[in-house]
Amino acid sequence: MPERRVRVITCNLKDKKYTVDYIPGRTLREMEPAAKMYGRIVALSNAAVKGETIPEDQQVAIPEAMDVMIHWFCLLFGNQFTPDDVLDGYPVDRLMHDIALALMAVQTQTTEILDEFPTKAAKAMETAVTTTPA
Numbered sequence: 001m002p003e004r005r006v007r008v009i010t011c012n013l014k015d016k017k018y019t020v021d022y023i024p025g026r027t028l029r030e031m032e033p034a035a036k037m038y039g040r041i042v043a044l045s046n047a048a049v050k051g052e053t054i055p056e057d058q059q060v061a062i063p064e065a066m067d068v069m070i071h072w073f074c075l076l077f078g079n080q081f082t083p084d085d086v087l088d089g090y091p092v093d094r095l096m097h098d099i100a101l102a103l104m105a106v107q108t109q110t111t112e113i114l115d116e117f118p119t120k121a122a123k124a125m126e127t128a129v130t131t132t133p134a
Contacts, residue, residue, distance in 0.1 A: 011117040013089030034072035094118040
């Protein structure tokens with residue numbers, strides 16, 4: 001009988017590595033606040049690009065948006081780390097993008113695309129920055 005390969009999803013925060021071998025159903029059940037927040041962020045970004053004025057009651061504070069989305073990201077990894085761990089250990093240039101990627105994968109039930117966080121684009125940029133001569 002062929003050996004079954006366990007697929008592992010990892011998240012590297014500073015010098016610590018966290019893993020899960022599957023995404024539990026709870027992440028789908030509990031994703032609504034994060035998904036709604038992401039939808040609001042996208043709508044606000046689109047309005048800003050178009051030069052539209054955004055009514056104050058429709059605006060969202062950056063800390064509020066980040067807190068909601070990071071809370072869900074911690075749940076994705078079984079709360080092995082805290083929101084503070086994410087805020088202090090995740091590269092800002094990939095943070096919201098990577099959480100949005102995870103949200104979409106869980107929502108569309110395509111979690112097999114998830115592999116490693118921060119995503120590769122962050123590592124490529126980090127390598128380029130550290131290897132570029134000054």
